[in-house]
Amino acid sequence: EPAASLDPENCRLLEENLGMLERQGLALAVATHDVDFAWRWAERVLVFREGVLEADRPPEALFSDEPQLERCGLARPLMFRAGRAAGLSPLPRTIEAFEQAVSRGGTGDHTGRMKG
Numbered sequence: 001e002p003a004a005s006l007d008p009e010n011c012r013l014l015e016e017n018l019g020m021l022e023r024q025g026l027a028l029a030v031a032t033h034d035v036d037f038a039w040r041w042a043e044r045v046l047v048f049r050e051g052v053l054e055a056d057r058p059p060e061a062l063f064s065d066e067p068q069l070e071r072c073g074l075a076r077p078l079m080f081r082a083g084r085a086a087g088l089s090p091l092p093r094t095i096e097a098f099e100q101a102v103s104r105g106g107t108g109d110h111t112g113r114m115k116g
Contacts, residue, residue, distance in 0.1 A: 001032055015040070039063065039077035040093050047072050060091060 002018075003011050018041065022028060032038060038045050038059060045062050047055040049072050055062055062068065063080045082098055083091035092098040 001034075002030055003032070003034060003037060035063070035075055035077045036079070039080055047074070049073075 002014055006014060018028060018030075028041075030037075030041070042059050045055065045057060045059050046053060047062065047068075054072055055065075055068055057065075059077075060080075063074075063076050068074075069076065079092050079094060079098055083101070086098070086102060088098070088101045092101055
C-alpha cells in the first residue's frame with residue numbers, strides 16, 4: 001500500500017515519482033486496495049480473492065464487470081463512475097481529465113492517465 005497514511009501532497013509526490021520511473025521504462029507492480037489509485041495508474045489489474053487470482057484484466061474491463069466486482073467486494077473508482085454518469089468516452093482517469101472532457105463536450109481522448 002504505497003499511499004497508505006500519506007497526506008494529499010505526499011500522495012501527489014508518490015505519483016510523480018512513479019510516473020518518473022515509468023517514463024524511464026521500468027515496469028511497476030503495486031499492491032493496493034485503493035481502486036481509485038488503480039484506475040489512475042494500472043494498465044492491468046490483478047485481483048486476488050482468498051489467496052487465489054480472481055481477475056487479470058485491463059481496468060475498464062474489470063470495473064465494468066458488476067458480477068466480478070460483487071464477488072471480489074470491490075467498488076468502482078470515482079472517476080469511472082463520474083465518467084459513465086456524464087456519458088464520457090473514453091472514461092477519464094483523473095479529475096483534471098474529467099473537467100477537460102466535460103468542458104469540451106466529452107469528445108476526444110481525455111483519459112488523463114497518470115502515466116508517462
